[in-house]
Amino acid sequence: MSLFSLVQRIRKATNPPASPVPNATPRIGILSATNLALDDPNVDAVYNPSPNGLHFEWTMKALAAGKHVLLEKPSADTADETRQMFEFAESKGLVLLEAFHYRFHPAIARVKAILDSGELGPIKDLSASLALPKGMFGPADIRYDYSLGGGAMMDMGCYTMNVLRFLSASEPTAVLSATARTHPSPSATEQLVDAATTATLAFPGGVTGTLVADLAKPWWARGLLPPLPDVSVRVVCARGDVALFNFPGPFFYHSITVRATDAGGRPETRVEKAYTFGDGRSEEAWWTTYRHQLDAFVDKVRGRTPRTWISAEDSVNNMVWIEKVYEKTGLGSRPKSQYVHPK
Numbered sequence: 001m002s003l004f005s006l007v008q009r010i011r012k013a014t015n016p017p018a019s020p021v022p023n024a025t026p027r028i029g030i031l032s033a034t035n036l037a038l039d040d041p042n043v044d045a046v047y048n049p050s051p052n053g054l055h056f057e058w059t060m061k062a063l064a065a066g067k068h069v070l071l072e073k074p075s076a077d078t079a080d081e082t083r084q085m086f087e088f089a090e091s092k093g094l095v096l097l098e099a100f101h102y103r104f105h106p107a108i109a110r111v112k113a114i115l116d117s118g119e120l121g122p123i124k125d126l127s128a129s130l131a132l133p134k135g136m137f138g139p140a141d142i143r144y145d146y147s148l149g150g151g152a153m154m155d156m157g158c159y160t161m162n163v164l165r166f167l168s169a170s171e172p173t174a175v176l177s178a179t180a181r182t183h184p185s186p187s188a189t190e191q192l193v194d195a196a197t198t199a200t201l202a203f204p205g206g207v208t209g210t211l212v213a214d215l216a217k218p219w220w221a222r223g224l225l226p227p228l229p230d231v232s233v234r235v236v237c238a239r240g241d242v243a244l245f246n247f248p249g250p251f252f253y254h255s256i257t258v259r260a261t262d263a264g265g266r267p268e269t270r271v272e273k274a275y276t277f278g279d280g281r282s283e284e285a286w287w288t289t290y291r292h293q294l295d296a297f298v299d300k301v302r303g304r305t306p307r308t309w310i311s312a313e314d315s316v317n318n319m320v321w322i323e324k325v326y327e328k329t330g331l332g333s334r335p336k337s338q339y340v341h342p343k
């Protein structure tokens with residue numbers, strides 16, 4: 001069970017009584033099968049942490065009910081569904097945000113600022129990995145359920161795809177190669193679920209980007225030693241490189257390692273940390289990625305300008321390229337939602 005399901009369960013169990021909420025604070029509900037947040041006029045916005053394959057249906061229903069939506073990643077099973085959700089949100093004047101929480105933290109912002117500063121020269125190659133040890137997710141986990149939009153490329157690959165696109169400041173032009181590791185399964189649909197995917201993409205200007213997404217990284221020493229999680233992104237530039245260790249969870253711990261050449265052409269390495277923006281806006285060094293994200297979401301709902309935002313186009317393009325990777329591996333896109341939204 002994830003932290004989010006836990007929160008959801010606690011919410012369900014405690015069923016907090018309605019209380020007056022100051023106008024400045026949007027009242028956020030969490031969607032679940034038994035949660036009637038959509039019918040509750042006291043709820044302004046909902047968080048949608050349903051399995052991937054249900055994102056489209058419940059986001060469309062929430063938007064139809066007039067709620068702003070903070071939607072878990074990946075936004076849907078297909079780019080077409082993502083496009084529909086954002087178009088609907090726009091037409092209703094509602095906020096819809098795909099919860100790529102890491103994008104709201106100072107650590108990734110610092111890496112982007114280093115790249116944008118030109119200090120390291122033009123980008124040549126990027127690589128991003130998100131790989132967790134085998135055993136973290138059981139066989140019944142939603143991540144292995146094709147009908148619910150399962151697969152490593154969906155679950156972890158959506159982050160790696162996102163960070164490659166974000167740091168390269170461009171969209172891929174092609175999937176050069178992509179391979180998936182699947183489990184032998186008697187079920188035809190479960191054979192379409194990738195436990196791991198590796199892909200290399202072409203970006204404009206001869207730049208390449210490689211992603212690794214693995215839900216079950218094999219153990220070492222004949223299965224006795226768990227491997228370390230792989231949670232890094234690295235960008236190689238003409239005059240050096242920058243790597244962020246733990247890009248998805250930088251609030252626990254992270255390090256930004258920059259290798260550059262000094263004015264005399266000598267190589268130098270420095271390690272940075274970024275737990276605050278220091279831009280005078282409200283923040284604390286302990287704030288999680290989720291806290292920063294929630295701040296931005298609330299800002300947007302309240303008509304203020306958030307420090308960071310993820311556009312509709314960004315979310316649509318992320319799904320476009322996830323689908324292209326699935327196409328290249330031969331597994332194909334996850335099944336489109338059966339939900340038909342009433343016109």
Ligand SMILES: NC(=O)C1=CN([C@@H]2O[C@H](COP(=O)(O)OP(=O)(O)OC[C@H]3O[C@@H](n4cnc5c(N)ncnc54)[C@H](OP(=O)(O)O)[C@@H]3O)[C@@H](O)[C@H]2O)C=CC1
Binds near residue numbers: 002142155
């Ligand atoms: N941003 C982040 O850090 C994280 C994001 N996620 C994202 O959140 C989403 C949910 O993941 P996670 O919390 O691990 O998922 P869970 O398996 O814990 O399920 C989440 C909820 O979905 C319900 N559910 C499960 N299967 C079905 C089904 N077939 N039909 C209807 N409801 C169902 C569960 O209900 P019940 O309790 O009744 O079983 C549960 O309330 C995914 O999109 C995932 O990518 C997940 C973890 C972390």
Ligand SMILES: O=C1OC[C@@H](O)[C@H](O)[C@H]1O
Binds near residue numbers: 155156
């Ligand atoms: O943050 C995360 O880490 C673990 C994943 O399986 C999960 O879905 C993801 O959002």
